[in-house]
Amino acid sequence: MKLPASQVAVLETASANEAQTVEQLAEATDLPPETVTGAVFELADAELVSVEEATEESVSLTDEGATYVDGGLPEIRLYEAALDAGADEAAVEMGRVIGQSGLEGAAVDIALSNYARKGYGSIENGEITADPDADPDSDPEAAALSALSADESVDEDGVLDQLERRDLVDRSESTVRSVTLTGDGVTAMMEGVETAETVDRITPELLTSGEWEDVEFAEYNVEADAAEINGGKEHILRQTANRVKDTLVGMGFEEMEGPHADAEFWINDCLFMPQDHPARTHWDQFALENPSEIAELPEDLVERVRDAHLNGVGEDGEGYHSPWTEEVAKGIDLRGHTTSLSMRYLSGYAQGDLEPPERFFSVEKVYRNDTLDPTHLLEFFQIEGWVMADDLSVRDLMGTFTEFYEQFGITDLEFKPHYNPYTEPSFELFGTHPTTGELVEVGNSGMFREEVLRPLGVDCDVMAWGLSLERLLMLMYGFEDIRDVHGTLADLELLRNTEVIH
Amino acid sequence: MPVVDVDPEELRELTGHDEKDDEELKTDLFGLGLEFEGRTEEGEFQLEFAPDRLDRLSVEGIARSLRYQYGDDRGVYVPNTNDAEWTIEVDEDVPDERPYVTGAVIRGVDLDEEALESLIQLQEKLHATMGRKRAKGAIGIHDLAMLKGAPARKGEGNSIRYTGIEPDGDRFVPLDSNSEMTPADVLTDHPTGETYADLVGEYERYPAIYDDIGLFSFPPVINGKRTEVSTDSRELLVEMTGTDQWTVDRMLSIVCYALDARGATVETVTVEYPDRELVRPDLSTREKSVSHDRIEGLIGVDFDPEEVVDLFERSGLDAETAEGGVGSQSSDRRSEPADSPVYEVDVPSYRVDVLHPLDLVDDVGRAYGFNDLEPSYPDVSTVGGRHDRSQLEDAVRDLLVGLGFEDLLNFHMISETENFERMRIGPDDDAVGAADPATIREPYSEDYTMLRTWALPSLLMVLENNTHRSYPQDLAEIGLAAHVDDSENTGVAERRTVAGVLARHDASYEDAKARLQAVARNFDVDLETPPTDHPTFVDGRTAAVVIDGESVGVIGEVHPSVLVEHDLELPVAGFEFRMDALE
Known part of the structure; x- marks a missing residue:
């Protein structure tokens, strides 16, 4: 062996x-x-x-206990000084006795507090008396201290307890x-x-x-905790964005890309948002001071969009009865939705004319002049997607979104008829929360209006939808305050310790 | 989204459905898209809805929609109107900025407290929505008994006059006041006047309406006290002024429909412009055509034509198949068959939301019940894929995470102070990060006034906010940076930037360089780091990041004054460079 x-x-x-x-x-x-x-x-x-x-x-x-072995307990020194001063016969002024005893500082208090307790005499009105029958030589506490200092054992628990209370001994x-x-x-x-x-x-x-x-x-203590390391991790919002992207690519969608600072023309006018629409004031969107205007817009498209706003589209179409100027359309904003990208792609301006069928998406940042609170940021990610085909029905829209949301555990989708200026019919999407089972709003969708599509040169159907990525993230992870995650107030501890969802 | 307060008792009365309890009403209202948000102190329902069906801004309009939903009413209803006795004469002096007016006379109205409240609410909500806070259209309602008509210029009857006057051109007693004021006084001394002063402040002449007695209304700001409407009023004059005839006419239709539902009689008014004459309100329907094929295609259901007509009627519309029944004149879609039956649909004047025949398909779908539709996955095949830029971004991010960086995601908006001053640079310096910033107009918050020109300031801010967390803190971000560039179409050059910081007790230039080298090696690019100066970094420990011969960024040890500025008590090394250098 x-x-x-x-x-x-x-x-x-x-x-x-x-x-x-x-x-x-x-x-x-x-x-x-x-x-x-x-x-x-x-x-x-x-x-x-x-x-x-x-x-x-x-x-x-203890150190204090050791000093009393040789020097004597303070109360005994006081008693001896009291006897010397004749306090066994008549009360003596206390200051004199203390002076004689040589006690100083904390030792005085210790002596006084133990003096009467142990029957050495009494202290009243600043005068001290001594009991002539008291016997310092048989003081059990002094005896125990001597015994311990001589490495002898002490069996009297009461005395040991008392000494421990006085911090004169350590018991373990x-x-x-x-x-x-x-x-x-x-x-x-x-x-x-x-x-x-x-x-x-x-x-x-x-x-x-x-x-x-x-x-x-040699064996290690394999159960002990090791020093903590954090390593690196992809930001959870990026992880969620990538999951969305993977899902959409798998469903045949191609990714779009385009400017964050863009002309109102692409952001609002192409979407058939009237120029006097309440959401187009700078109270809701971030307009840029510098630069304030786009250099150039495609002329023929501007004319068609203007015409749609003023006169509508088709024989029975009507326009908005709102003023429309190219000056407003040229103003530069931080995009309030990525639908501006959809407009650039559908118009052929981004990558040439498109032929149906097509599917496009983006998961990109948008900017809204909102009040900051646990569920609203000034910048957030919008999932945007659309399908272009010759004939699309509301049922196709429902089928596509049912499929998409199921990938994220959101089931039993409900479609509540809704109104958007740029889609008709329009639906708010509600789904069952994956953990709480509540019915929650998960997106907004619809078929692009002909007033949107015809000016862009699209002569078939396009269905589209949008959703905030942060909302999906909060549903999936159960976060309550989005500010902990996104932005410079992010808590590194939260990012490091968030569970990986796959 | 508009919120309308509605008394459920009134709804029961106006729909004739006493048997409906509050819960049933809520469910029925939800079916119309009106969401119950709560109750007012008086117990009224607060209903929120999308701002398309502005005819539902009153209890009368909501009751009308419910009656269609219940099947009590079908098809289009147009109130009868009596012939005009009153004329609104429009003067040459009317302000150019607000040239349009319309109006109606209402007789035999029974205004109890609830009805008056509903009328005032409808007026306010219409101002807020269609009226664009009174800028586009403003409503004035007057007690007709208090008006004295002037003899009409043409024919018989009474007239009032819409004109423009000097700001101090006349005096009247406005509502909520006891003293005579000029319009200019109203704008400065009357609370309502102050609220709406911006609407007319720039006008040379102020809008004004006169009867034979004098000035009685100062649209769009305030009415005169003389013609104030009360529960005793039995006959009303409704006038609307605005910047667009269509808009004020439609607002008027909605108000007339609501008063008609209260049992009042609508009497037309002649609006006499210098060059033309209108009879208002115009409650006539307009016609739109939509093909059977389009309805079936969009909803995804096969219908019998009778069924479609029935669904139209249940939506308060009238429809009939056009003679001949063929053609697709309303469509220029590529896939439209030529032999589909076409419906000619009559749309009542209060339906301001109907701009295109497709809006009628939505009505059919709602009447049919969208939620009864079976979802189906579209039978079209496409190939998906990621954008090149987003693929590169992911590849760089994966690599940085592998090198131990915590991937961060910061705001693109930042302040000048954070982006420049706290990093010891200015926009005009010759240094990475220094550039002409894209700035936000009238920013609300001093924390977000521009788009960041580089990402290192964001990372320093995260370090600053996490000094209580354990070190090392190795952070990286791949994100947007932008600056003003006239050569771009939008005037803003946007790019992805790669930034990393190493905050640890022994962080050095070498640690940052080692990681930068690893990135360069993995993307097979040539990296050089010639010495340079940069105010953010320590002299002698700063280099330009030169990739394949082009200077694309900076690397170095962050200057102690920047560290102390960010409350950091340990060294930080960092780098930042353009992502497209790795392409």
Whole structure:
């Protein structure tokens, strides 16, 4: 049998007849007590030794306690000074006695507070008396201090309690382990136990020399916590965005891209939002001061959009009866929705004319002049998607979105008829929350109006929808305050510790 | 979204459905798209709805929609009107900015408290929506008994006069006041006048309406006290002025329909412009055509023509199949068959939301019940894919995360202070991050006044806000940065920027360089870092990031004054460069 050196030493020292404490074994083997304890546990697990545990109390003097062993307890010094001053016959003024006793500082209070308690006399109205029958030599507290200082044991619990309260002693309990060789241990010793070499680190030397074959690897405490590391992680909002992108690519959607700062023409006018629409005031959107105007808009498209606003589209169409100027259309805003990208793509301006069928999407940032609160940011991500085909029905719209939301655990989609200036019919989408089961709004959708499509040169159907990515994230992760996640107020601890959702 | 307060008791009375309890009413209203938001102190329903059906801004209009929903009414209803006795004469002096007027006379109205309240609410809600806060259209309602008509210029009857006067040209006692004021006084001394002063403040002449006694209305600001409407009023004059004839005429239709539902009689008014004459209100229907095929195609259901006509009628519209029944004159869609029957649909004048025949298809769908439709996945095939830029961005992000960076996502809007001053640079410096910023007009918050020109300021802010969190804090962001650039169509150059910081007790230039090298190696680009100066970084420990020979960024140890400015008590090394350099 090969065992680590410390275990061999313990086995050799332990006896089958006489229990030995860990301290005794440590002294005999010249090993640190903690090493012996470790070895004893290993040997006990292997049933080569048996261990009995007992609790032992140890009492030691504190620094203050030690000074009183030689100098005497303050109350006894006070008593002796009181006797000298004749306080056993008549009350003596206290200041004089204290001066004579030589007590100073905190010791005075200690003496006074224990004096009467222990029956050395009384203190009243600034005068002190001494009881002539008191006997300082039989003071149990003084006796106990002397005994402890002489390494003798003290059995009187009451006295020890009192000394502990006075901070003159420390009492502690410790476990004393007594070790005895078992039958197996005796057998092993008779068969012979050799020392195995233990190593801490696996080194290149160890491996190349072949020494590793003969060594024992020191065991680690594998249950202990290691130092924390954080590593890097993709931002959870990006993770969610990428999940959405993967899902949409899988459904045949192609990604769009375009400017964040764009002309109102692309953001609002192409969407058939009248120029006097309440949402087009700067109270709702971020207009730019510099630059304030787009350099150029496609002339023929501007004319068609203007015509749609003023006169409508088709024989029976009507316009808005609102003023329309190119000057307003040229103003630059931070886009309030990514539908501006859809307009750029549908018009052919982004990447040439499109032929149905097409599916496009984007998951990009939009800017709204909103009040900041736990669910609203000035910047957030919008999921935008649309399908272009010759003939699309409301049922196709419902089928597409049902499929999409199911990918995120949002089921039982409901379609509430709604109004948007740019779609008809329009629907607000409601779905069942994946964990709470509540009915929550998850998006807005519809078929683009002909007043949107015809000026863009699109002569088939296009259905579209939008949704805030943050809303999807909050539904999936259960966050309550979006500000912890997005922006410079982000809490690194939250980002580091958020559960990975896959 | 508009919110309308409606007394459920009034709804029961006006629909004739006493048996409906409040809960049933709420469900029926939800079916119309009117959401119950709560109750007023008086127990009225507060109903919120999308701002298309402005005819539902009154309890009378909502009751009308409910009666269609219940099947009590079908098809178009047009109130009878009596012939005009009153004329509104429009003067040459009318302000050019507000030339249009319309009106109606209402007789035999029974205005109890509720009816008067509903009328005032309808007026306010119409002002807020169609009227664009009175700028586009403003309503004035007067007690006709208090008016003394002047003899009409043409024919018999009475007239009032819409004109324009000098701001101090006349005096009258406005509502909620006891003293005579000029219009100019009203704008400065009357609370309502102050609210709407901006609407006419710039006008040379102020809009004014006169009867034979004198000035009685100062639209769009306030009416005179003399003609104030009360529960005792039995005959009303409704006038509307605005910047667009169509808009004020439609607002008038909605008001006339509501008063008709209260049992009043509408009497037309002659509006006499210098060059033309109108008879108002014009409650006639307008006709729109929509093909059977388009309805079936859009809703995705096969219908019998009778069924479609029935659905139209249940929506308060009249429809008949056009003679000949073929053609698709209303459509220029590529896939329209030529032989589909066409419906000619009569649309009542209060339906201001109907701009196109497709709006009628929505009515058919709602009447049929959109939620009864079975979803179906569209049978068209397309190939999906990611944009190149977004793929590159993901690849760079994956690499940085692999190098141990926490990926961050910050706002693109920032303040000048954060973007420039706290980083020790100015917009005109010759340094990475220094550029002419795209600025926001009249920003609300001093924290968000421009688009950031670089991303390192955002990362420093995150470090600043997380000094209580454990280190190391290695942060990276790939995001938008922008600046003004006249050569761009929008005037703004937008680009993706890659920024990283290492905040740790022993962070050094070398740590940042090691990571930058790893990025360059993985994207197979040639990286050089010639020394440079940059106020954000420590001299002698700063280099330009030169990728494939082009200077695209900066790397270095952040200057102690920037660190202290951000309350940081340990070194930070960082870099930032244009993402497109890795393409």
